[in-house]
Amino acid sequence: MNIVPAIIAKNQRELSERFAKVNEVSKRFHLDVMDGRFVKARSLMFDFTLKKNSKYRAHLMMRNPEKWIKKNYARFDAIIIHAEAVNNIDSVLNLIKSKKKRAGLAINPGTPVAKVKNSLRNADLVIVMGVHPGKYGAKFLPDTMKKVKEIKKLVPRKSVGVDGGINEFTIGKAKAAGADFVVMGSYLQRAKNAKKALNLLKYNN
Numbered sequence: 001m002n003i004v005p006a007i008i009a010k011n012q013r014e015l016s017e018r019f020a021k022v023n024e025v026s027k028r029f030h031l032d033v034m035d036g037r038f039v040k041a042r043s044l045m046f047d048f049t050l051k052k053n054s055k056y057r058a059h060l061m062m063r064n065p066e067k068w069i070k071k072n073y074a075r076f077d078a079i080i081i082h083a084e085a086v087n088n089i090d091s092v093l094n095l096i097k098s099k100k101k102r103a104g105l106a107i108n109p110g111t112p113v114a115k116v117k118n119s120l121r122n123a124d125l126v127i128v129m130g131v132h133p134g135k136y137g138a139k140f141l142p143d144t145m146k147k148v149k150e151i152k153k154l155v156p157r158k159s160v161g162v163d164g165g166i167n168e169f170t171i172g173k174a175k176a177a178g179a180d181f182v183v184m185g186s187y188l189q190r191a192k193n194a195k196k197a198l199n200l201l202k203y204n205n
Helices: 012-022 066-075 089-098 113-120 144-154 171-177 186-190 194-204
Strands: 002-007 028-035 055-061 078-082 102-107 125-129 159-163 181-184
Touching (some): 012 186, 055 066, 066 089, 078 125, 089 113, 102 113, 144 159, 181 186, 186 194
Parallel strands (some): 002 181, 028 055, 055 078, 102 125
16 A cells, blocks of 8 residues: 655745655655635645656645646646535546546545545546545544445545545554555654654554
8 A cells, every 4th residue: 555645835945844854755745735715724825846856646625626727737647636626526537637647536524425426437546535624634534434445346446545634543444444545644744754654654554
C-alpha cells in the first residue's frame, strides 16, 4: 500500500517549509487546494511554485473547479474533484481526462456510495474521506472502511485510497479494508522525523 504525503499551505513560504519536512519521504505529493467556500479553510489559492523533480496530485476542495483545472492542469499528473462540489461529476472528470491527466473522485463522509455509483467507473482513482474535508488533523471516522470495501466490490480494479485521520492506529484498518493507498498530512508534518515515522508505519503494516 502506498503512502502519499499531503500538503496544505497559505503561502509560498509555508509551502516550501512543508515540502522540506517530507521531501525525503516521497517523490509523489497530494496537494490540497481549498477555496474557503466548499470548506472553511483556504490552501494554495495563490500563484504557487512547484519543484519539477516530483509528481503531484491536486485535490480540489472547491466548488465549480473547471476554471482552476483549465488554468493549472499542466503541473499535475492527477486531479481529484469532490462529488459534492460539482453539478455534473462525469462532465468534470471528462474535462480532466481531456487534458491527458488522471481523474479522481473524492467522497465526503456524509455521501453514500450509491449516490456516486454511476461515476465510479469513469474515475481513474477514488478517495474516501476519513474526516470531514478541510479539517487538518481531525479524528478518523470509523464508517470510512465500510465505504472502501463497498467501492472495491463495485470497481475492484480502480485505485481506492483513504484521506484524513490516518495514523499508526488507522493505517492497518485501511489496508485490511482494501485501500490501495492512504494520504497522510498532519501525522507526517507533526513528526520529529517524517522519514523515520513513515518507515515505522511501513514496518508495522
